[in-house]
Amino acid sequence: MHEVGGGPLVQPFSADVAAEGPVPDWPLSIDRQTLRSAIIDLTRDGIFVCDRQYRIWEIDDAFVGVAGRTRAEILGHTVAEVLGQEVFELRKPSIDAAFAGRASQVRGNGLRPPTRGRVWEVYHQPVFSPGGRIECVLISVRDVTQYQQLDDRLTMYEEIVRQTSDRVSVIGLDYRYKLTNRANARFYKRKVSEIVGCHVRDLIGAERFESRAKANLDACFSGKSLEYEHALEQADDKVIYLHVRMEPYRERDGSISGAVVVLRDVTAASLLARKLRRQAREDALTGLANRYALLETLEGCLERVQSSGGSAALISIDLDGFKIINDRAGHSAGDALLCQIADMLRTFAEEEGISPARLGGDEFAVVLKRATRAAALDLGNRILANLVSMQFIWQGERYSVSASAGIAMIDHRKTQEGSISVFDVLNQADQACLFAKEVGGARAIVYRPDASEMVAQRVDIGNLQVIKQALEQDALQLYTMPIRPVAEGGRALLEVLLRFVDENGRVVAPAALISSAERHGLMPRIDRWVVTTALRHIDEVEAGVTLTLNLSGQSIGDPDFKDFLVATLDERPEVARRLAFEITETAAVRSMATAQSLIGALRARGCGIILDDFGSGLSSFVYLRQFQIDSLKIDGAIIGSVAEDEVQQTIVAGIVAVARKIGVEVIAEYVENARMLETLRRLGVTAVQGYHIGRPEPWVTGAGFQPPAPCEEGGRAEGDDEDENSLTRRPQAAR
Numbered sequence: 001m002h003e004v005g006g007g008p009l010v011q012p013f014s015a016d017v018a019a020e021g022p023v024p025d026w027p028l029s030i031d032r033q034t035l036r037s038a039i040i041d042l043t044r045d046g047i048f049v050c051d052r053q054y055r056i057w058e059i060d061d062a063f064v065g066v067a068g069r070t071r072a073e074i075l076g077h078t079v080a081e082v083l084g085q086e087v088f089e090l091r092k093p094s095i096d097a098a099f100a101g102r103a104s105q106v107r108g109n110g111l112r113p114p115t116r117g118r119v120w121e122v123y124h125q126p127v128f129s130p131g132g133r134i135e136c137v138l139i140s141v142r143d144v145t146q147y148q149q150l151d152d153r154l155t156m157y158e159e160i161v162r163q164t165s166d167r168v169s170v171i172g173l174d175y176r177y178k179l180t181n182r183a184n185a186r187f188y189k190r191k192v193s194e195i196v197g198c199h200v201r202d203l204i205g206a207e208r209f210e211s212r213a214k215a216n217l218d219a220c221f222s223g224k225s226l227e228y229e230h231a232l233e234q235a236d237d238k239v240i241y242l243h244v245r246m247e248p249y250r251e252r253d254g255s256i257s258g259a260v261v262v263l264r265d266v267t268a269a270s271l272l273a274r275k276l277r278r279q280a281r282e283d284a285l286t287g288l289a290n291r292y293a294l295l296e297t298l299e300g301c302l303e304r305v306q307s308s309g310g311s312a313a314l315i316s317i318d319l320d321g322f323k324i325i326n327d328r329a330g331h332s333a334g335d336a337l338l339c340q341i342a343d344m345l346r347t348f349a350e351e352e353g354i355s356p357a358r359l360g361g362d363e364f365a366v367v368l369k370r371a372t373r374a375a376a377l378d379l380g381n382r383i384l385a386n387l388v389s390m391q392f393i394w395q396g397e398r399y400s401v402s403a404s405a406g407i408a409m410i411d412h413r414k415t416q417e418g419s420i421s422v423f424d425v426l427n428q429a430d431q432a433c434l435f436a437k438e439v440g441g442a443r444a445i446v447y448r449p450d451a452s453e454m455v456a457q458r459v460d461i462g463n464l465q466v467i468k469q470a471l472e473q474d475a476l477q478l479y480t481m482p483i484r485p486v487a488e489g490g491r492a493l494l495e496v497l498l499r500f501v502d503e504n505g506r507v508v509a510p511a512a513l514i515s516s517a518e519r520h521g522l523m524p525r526i527d528r529w530v531v532t533t534a535l536r537h538i539d540e541v542e543a544g545v546t547l548t549l550n551l552s553g554q555s556i557g558d559p560d561f562k563d564f565l566v567a568t569l570d571e572r573p574e575v576a577r578r579l580a581f582e583i584t585e586t587a588a589v590r591s592m593a594t595a596q597s598l599i600g601a602l603r604a605r606g607c608g609i610i611l612d613d614f615g616s617g618l619s620s621f622v623y624l625r626q627f628q629i630d631s632l633k634i635d636g637a638i639i640g641s642v643a644e645d646e647v648q649q650t651i652v653a654g655i656v657a658v659a660r661k662i663g664v665e666v667i668a669e670y671v672e673n674a675r676m677l678e679t680l681r682r683l684g685v686t687a688v689q690g691y692h693i694g695r696p697e698p699w700v701t702g703a704g705f706q707p708p709a710p711c712e713e714g715g716r717a718e719g720d721d722e723d724e725n726s727l728t729r730r731p732q733a734a735r
Contacts, residue, residue: 046141049127052099054079054088057136066141068114086111091122091139098124098137107144119148167263170249173221175200175214178258220246220259229270241270285335286342288364289357297355297367298410298422304369306415313376313409315366316429317383320402320441322362325392333394337401338362344386352379365429373409373446380405380444388442405444406432463516466500466508471525475501478533482694483548483667486681493580494541495548495689496534497696498526514552523552524561531568537700538575548580548610553587562598569605580608580630585615588627599628610667615655624658631665631686639668642683643675649683656684 046063048056055078059071067074067082079095080088090111094104104124110116123140167184169177177195185192188203200217201209216226226246233239243266249258281293289297301312319341326334338358345356345364355367366383368376384403392399408428414420432447439445470476476498483493500508517523527550534549541547555561569576581602588595588611599609611624614632624632634655642648652668659666668680671690680688 047138048074048141049136049138050079050095051136054092054095056082063141066115066143068112084112091124094122094124095137095139098126099134101126101134107148118143119145165265167261169195169261170258171200171217171261172258173256175209175217177203184263216244216246217259220248221256223248223256229266239267240265241267283342283358286339286358288342288345289355291357291359294355294357294359294365294367295422295426297357297369298425301367301369301410302415302420302422302425305410305412309412310370311372311409311411313368313371313373313407314425314429315368315376315380315383315444316359316406316408316426316433317364317366317380317403318405318433318437319362319387320404320437325394325399329394329397329399333399334362336394337392337399340390340392341387341401344390345383348379348383354379365426373407376407376409377444377446380407384442384444402442404433404436404441406430406434406436407444407446408432409446463513464520464522467513467517467520467522467526470500471522471529476526476529476533477501477507477698478530478700479696480547480699481689481696483687483689484693485687486677486685490687491546492544493546493548493687495582496530496550496699498530518552518554521554523554524558527552527555527561528564531565533700535568535572535575538578541578546578546580546608548582548608550582550612551587553584553590556583556587556598557591557594559594562594562601565598566601566605569602569607573605577606580610582610582612582633584612586613592626596627603628615651625662629664631667632659633667633669633689634685636670639670639676639680642668643673643679649679652680652683652685660684 045060046066047058047060048063049058050056055076056074057076059067059074064071064074069082074082078088079091083091090108094106097104103126105121106124107119107121110118110120121142121144123142125138125140126134127136127138129135164181165183167187168179168181169184170179172178176197176199180192180195182192185195188195195203200213204213212230220226225248226244228244230242230244231239232242243264245262245264247260248256249260251257281290281296282288283290298314304310305312322334322337325337341364342356342358345366348354348366349356353369355369357365357367359365366379368379371379384405387401387403390401392401406429408425410420410425428447428449432445436443436445477500479497479499480494481497483495485491498510500510500513514523517526530549534547538547569579583595583599602609608630609628611627611629611632613635614624615635615638632655634652638648638651638655640648642652656666665686666684667687667689668685669689671677671680671688671692673692676690677688677692
């Protein structure tokens with residue numbers, strides 16, 4: 001060891017050490033100086049000793065690594081020469097203070113390349129001689145980067161726990177708080193120091209501790225993680241909602257010594273979620289349950305009946321004439337009426353224990369969770385009676401209110417016979433309600449699957465679905481059927497017929513579909529498709545052949561359809577003379593003024609007019625001169641047995657005579673054999689149509705049309721067994 005100032009380097013740091021008392025006999029075989037040197041060499045700190053001229057006289061091995069130099073390059077050189085001027089200037093005040101007798105400790109970042117990016121802790125310790133004079137300064141340099149990072153991290157965690165609005169605590173196995181943060185202390189209006197060491201029971205009360213907290217803490221102490229929401233009622237009856245999370249607190253060896261409990265106030269979010277859930281299940285206008293909530297209630301009824309037996313019921317209620325009130329008094333009046341009806345249903349809910357709901361528009365529903373057929377029908381009639389007697393007054397005007405109701409029963413037998421869904425129940429109630437409206441309204445009817453009226457209702461609904469699907473998917477098909485002149489040189493025509501195609505690609509019998517389409521007001525839309533499609537493909541028809549298109553009674557009476565048809569023809573005036581439109585006698589008479597206007601517009605553009613189903617009305621000859629027509633088509637019922645029936649022959653002859661008098665051609669349909677054809681030629685008919693003349697043939701298909709599957713050998717496609725009547729007669733025509 002180097003000596004500085006005439007004495008040994010390693011001396012007691014303070015001369016007061018000698019005054020501590022006599023030193024016991026030294027029992028080791030090595031001297032103290034050697035042992036102290038070994039201790040210094042063992043330390044991980046970099047140590048060097050400098051004199052008052054800042055020259056380094058002693059170092060340990062660790063400092064060699066810190067300085068990044070050899071021992072020869074360090075010993076005898078100044079601090080500035082070994083560590084650089086910047087480091088020397090930074091450490092010089094602390095070294096000078098040590099020579100003045102003041103030890104110090106500083107921490108900072110390394111400045112030199114070997115130490116940059118690390119955190120260093122530097123100790124400056126004066127070394128005293130036996131005479132009490134400071135001979136040198138011992139400087140210890142320690143890399144504390146890891147400790148600094150841990151300290152920073154711990155400080156950060158402590159600050160997060162301190163600043164967070166969540167209430168964070170660590171609770172020991174004895175149910176006492178080992179740690180808590182300010183948020184938790186603030187909630188209990190206490191200081192942190194007052195909570196640490198406190199028993200949970202003393203803080204939250206014995207009842208809450210024993211009923212909930214203790215069991216949850218015990219589960220956490222056993223190693224389980226818990227997460228739940230808890231409604232906490234305050235002393236002022238205010239309820240706050242807490243999201244509680246508990247995690248086991250483990251020591252380094254993995255043993256559990258407590259639980260980390262985090263409480264978050266989620267009152268605002270919870271109330272909002274509850275409000276949204278309520279809105280999702282509640283009708284915004286009336287406050288009743290909505291369709292979604294009704295389906296849930298029905299689902300519960302189905303499950304209960306299936307598992308436990310008994311019966312339940314659904315009553316579907318549809319107001320009669322609600323549109324009239326909306327149109328006359330406005331939508332505000334309509335809304336007020338719906339709210340008044342909802343209030344009335346609530347009174348039944350309180351008395352009968354039922355679940356009322358609004359399905360939308362003017363439709364309501366009531367679920368009876370336990371009810372017989374008789375009880376459901378009785379309640380339905382009482383609700384309808386209340387509606388009739390209910391006074392609805394708006395702006396001084398009194399309005400009468402009535403409704404129809406359909407009832408669907410849910411019984412154990414139905415649930416056992418096969419899978420029945422809530423939608424099946426809803427559809428059954430709707431069908432019964434629709435039937436109640438059709439037979440006059442203001443009544444309640446229980447759904448019966450075997451009743452012929454209900455069967456017809458289901459068929460009509462099925463037809464409606466086929467029609468809508470065909471229109472939406474453009475899955476329609478046009479056929480043509482020839483109309484041939486009886487005499488040589490006469491005009492040839494092709495009647496355009498419409499076929500519907502179902503989802504399986506099969507052609508569906510058109511008669512019932514057309515009736516359903518007319519009943520539900522879809523014929524103008526269908527007629528638009530036919531007109532548009534026929535005009536798009538008319539150039540494919542042989543020159544000199546006239547296409548005849550059928551117009552429904554709804555389209556004839558629709559001014560918007562007239563505007564569409566006229567505008568479409570004006571876009572292609574060159575094809576108008578190749579078209580003729582068939583209008584049924586009954587439709588023309590029913591909408592006489594509109595029909596006359598439409599006929600005039602079509603004739604002005606060169607289109608032909610055919611009065612279809614002539615003779616089906618009671619006063620056919622009376623109305624014949626009311627319309628400017630080119631041809632009339634005798635109703636098939638008159639033609640059916642014309643070859644054998646002299647009365648029918650007389651009627652046909654009379655029609656031909658009148659037609660010749662006013663310059664109108666006569667077409668006979670349903671011509672099925674040569675004998676009929678010969679009879680009609682003799683009677684003076686101008687043109688004929690029927691299976692003997694030519695069967696319907698496919699012409700144009702919609703973009704979404706899928707060709708039907710081929711029939712088995714000897715088989716027939718659906719609809720092939722229809723006679724000509726079902727393909728041409730209006731309104732049951734195949735169109």
